[in-house]
Amino acid sequence: MDRVPPFDPELGLALSALDRAAREPFTPENLAARQAHDVAVRRRPTVDELRAGGTFEVEELRVTGPAAATAGTGGPDGTAGTELTLVSARPAGVTEPLPLLYYLHGGGMIMGNAWSVLPRLLREWVLPLGLAVVSVEYRLAPQARYPAAVEDCYAGLAWAAGHADRLGVDPARIVVGGKSAGGGLAAALALLTRDRGGPVPIGQLLLSPMLDDRNATFSCGQMAGVDLWDRTSNATAWQALLGDRYGDPDLPAYAAPARATDLSGLPPAYVDVGSAETFRDECVGYANGLWQAGGEAELHVWPGAFHGFDTFAPQAALTHDARRTRTRWLRRILARTTDLSGLPPAYVDVGSAETFRDECVGYANGLWQAGGEAEL
Structure with a gap:
């Protein structure tokens, strides 16, 4: 095994405190059981709980996806014109249009839901920054393979932008974002909106994004069997998403944004990742690619951090630093506007x-x- 970066002391303690089952890698053999376990134990707050006694306006929406073209993602998959579930939240009592954070949940493309991330978003960003958030319940693999998830995300974004008045948001101030798989989907959305001429985000918030299906970076090998999400879990998730296309040398960048050969014309990006995690090198490489293409990217590599450190060690000093830094970037991006006249x-x-x-x-x-x- 390669030498590995040391874990931050607080994060190392949090990692060692996890039970063995939580650290067991995902494999094709245990995937179905792990998915069922995630559904059983993952907290899914109700709309009433999210409203927090009237502090927030929260609505679950069942909408019809726009009939958008799917050229370039690998062919139509039935998203256009079908029903999507979105969750919308905003501070209560605000009448003016708010900036929108279109946020996509993590879970390796194989787990998670649109509701479980909302309590943190409401607490950290919606109220302090005065923004609205929309999250989409995208389809998971392997039950739905690529391009199902990214098309669901695109359709939800197109619907939100097209119904800005209904949601009380400003369609000229949309940030796409997400963590892990959600970060990878947000990066794919930035590419799709550029190439399709769809809703143009003003920023992309990519938190430890899952970008590269090839699983071949140095950090993938270095952190094998060490990171909470290692190359075995990563390969299992990508295989579940891509099916027969796993390993395809011609895989579109909308499936795995690290495959992109043209990163020009994309919105400003915030990219963060841990120094002791599997995704480190692909995230650093993606930020570097944005700079080489003449784009804007802010990159943070958190020393001694494993994948998902802020979830498993929420009180650690490094977690507080990361959250403050993300909030500052969001505040700066949202302060930008195309018209101050x-x-x-x-x-x-x-x-x-x-x-x-x-x-x-x-x-x-x-x-x-x-x-x-x-x-x-």
């Missing part, structure tokens, strides 16, 4: 040694550039 005079002040300095200065500068009045 016609706004009333503004007074903006900020300390020279505080976190929000640069975004406040940038906002005032944007007002001046748009012919507006601002005192800074």
Whole structure:
């Protein structure tokens, strides 16, 4: 076995405290049982619970997917015109259109649901940042293979953008995001919206994204049998998703974004990953590819972090650092707008040694550039 980066002390303790079953890799032989176990134990909050006594407006929506073209993903899969389930949430009592975070859950393309991630999103981003969130219940593998999941995600995004008034969101301020498998799907969505001329996100929030089906990076081998999600689990999940196309040298980038040969024209990206996880090298490589294509990417490699560290060690110092950093990026991206003209005079002040300095200065500068009045 290759030498591996040391785990952060707090994270190492959290990892060692997990029971043996939780650390057992996914295999084709145990996949069905592991999926059934996940459905049985994963917490799925109700709409009433998510509303938190009237703090949030939460709605489960059953919608018809737009009849969007599926050229390029490998052929039509029946998403267009079929029923999708979305969950929409926003702060209660807000009447103006809000920016939208279109967030996709993780679970290796084989597990998870649209509801389980919402309590954290509501607590960390929806209320503090004043945004709305929509999550889609995309189909899971191997019951539905590629391109089912990414087409579900695209159809949900197209519906949300096309029904912005219904949702109370600003279609010009949409961020796509997700964690693990959800991060990979968000990256695929950015590629799809570019190539199809679909809803254009202003940012992509990629948290330890699952990007590369080839399972051949140095970190895949280095972290084999060590990371919570290792190359055995990774191969099992990709095989479940791709079926006979697993290992196909001509696999589209919409299935595995690390396959993309053209990363130009994509929205600004936030990419983070642990130094001690399987996805490290593919995430670093993806950010590097965005830079090489002339794009914008902010990359964070959390020292000593394994895959999903913030879920399994929520009180660790590194988890708090990661969450604060993600929030700052979201705040900066959402502060950007294509049109600052016609706004009333503004007074903006900020300390020279505080976190929000640069975004406040940038906002005032944007007002001046748009012919507006601002005192800074």
